Amino acid sequence: MGGAYIYTNVNPTLHATHGFEVPVTPGVRLHSLLTVSLNNAGTIDHIVNDVGAPATPGPNGSNVSYLTEYPIP
Known part of the structure; x- marks a missing residue:
């Protein structure tokens, strides 16, 4: 995982494009990944490269996005 x-806690509009970046090539596989937005501020747009839902600020201070497998079958 x-x-x-x-x-x-300084700039809630900050964005990270992705949590992980890997080469798009045969044989590269990832399993059980997550991204988290903490402190009700900041966003991670994708989990791996341009794949996966964003982790956006949540009303309770944290929001998690999960990706079981990359690339998606």
Whole structure:
């Protein structure tokens, strides 16, 4: 399992394009990934490269996005 998070208490408009970046080539596979937006601020747009839902600020201070497998079958 791998995880990436964004935490900011200075600028809530900050965006990370993705939590993980890997080459798009045969044989590259990832499993059980997540991204988290902490502190009700900051966004991670995708989990791996341009795949996966965004982790956006949540009303309870954290929001998690999960990706079971990359690339998606």
